[in-house]
Amino acid sequence: MLKNRSAIVTGSTSGIGLGIARAYAQAGANVMLNGFGPAGDIEALRAALERETGVKVRYSAADMSRPEQIRALAEQALAEFGQVDIVVNNAGIQHVAPVEEFDDAKWDAVLAINLSSAFHLVKALVPGMKARRFGRIVNVASAHGLTASPFKSAYVAAKHGLIGLSKTVAVELAEHGITSNTICPGYVKTPLVEKQIADQAQAHGISPERVVREVMLSHQARKEFIQVDELAALAVFLASDAAASMTGTAIAMDGGWTLH
Ligand code: NAD
Secondary structure: OOOOOEEEEOOOOOHHHHHHHHHHHHOOOEEEEEOOOOHHHHHHHHHHHHHHHOOOEEEEOOOOOOHHHHHHHHHHHHHHHOOOOEEEEOOOOOOOOOHHHOOHHHHHHHHHHHHHHHHHHHHHHHHHHHHHOOEEEEEEOOHHHOOOOOOOHHHHHHHHHHHHHHHHHHHHHHHHOEEEEEEEEOOEOOHHHHHHHHHHHHHHOOOHHHHHHHHHOOOOOOOOOEOHHHHHHHHHHHHOHHHOOOOOOEEEEOOOHHHO
């Protein structure tokens, strides 16, 4: 489905990004991995993915809070693959605190990694996409791009902003064969959420089981975590030729959360 395409997936050493990177490689696209983790583990992951799929899999340790490193990531991918057709803006962090106690540096980091990184990467890649008249920008926001929860001011602001960026880019680039769409997942049990379960249990003074049942899944009508594979299948579709007419959308895959 994605043969002869090349993709960058930010934040793909773990969780949702890794699932999307794997699905892209399985669909035939070369993939640039990015994210943090022990060097040996990442190299083992990269080599295994390349061996299993036969596509080129490369890795960049670019810190998505640093614009110059984001530009270097784009240049590395262009040098390795000759072109970048698909970019998935997925890297993200969370910080939970009441607004009046929210740490300034944490606010800046959440905005930089969850929102500004997408701007810098898209800016670097759009000239090449325009020249080839093909591009697929896939943003991973959240149900928190569409609705709010307490104590997540920076995250909710960044994810709403990411949808706004995506819509603007979509209208600017629609006539150049470039689409931009945003996926809005509900809760997915990745390392990011495992950490939140522990943090919220402490903040609310309740057990981890109660956090899952009463805080996290209380709004998700289906009462199940979203699966990484489900999100990856949607990301493959959005990157495919079949999705040429879909642009500027914010697609909820949230088990019915944002229906309320
Ligand atoms: P995760 O913590 O499992 O993975 C995050 C990835 O981002 C990792 O590869 C990490 O190394 C990377 N990363 C973090 N900071 C980075 C930085 N400064 N530079 C480069 N890479 C960096 O998280 P996840 O749950 O897979 O989340 C992925 C995306 O999905 C995030 O944008 C998150 O907000 C969003 N999301 C997650 C959920 C969920 O329930 N897990 C729900 C909705 C949206």
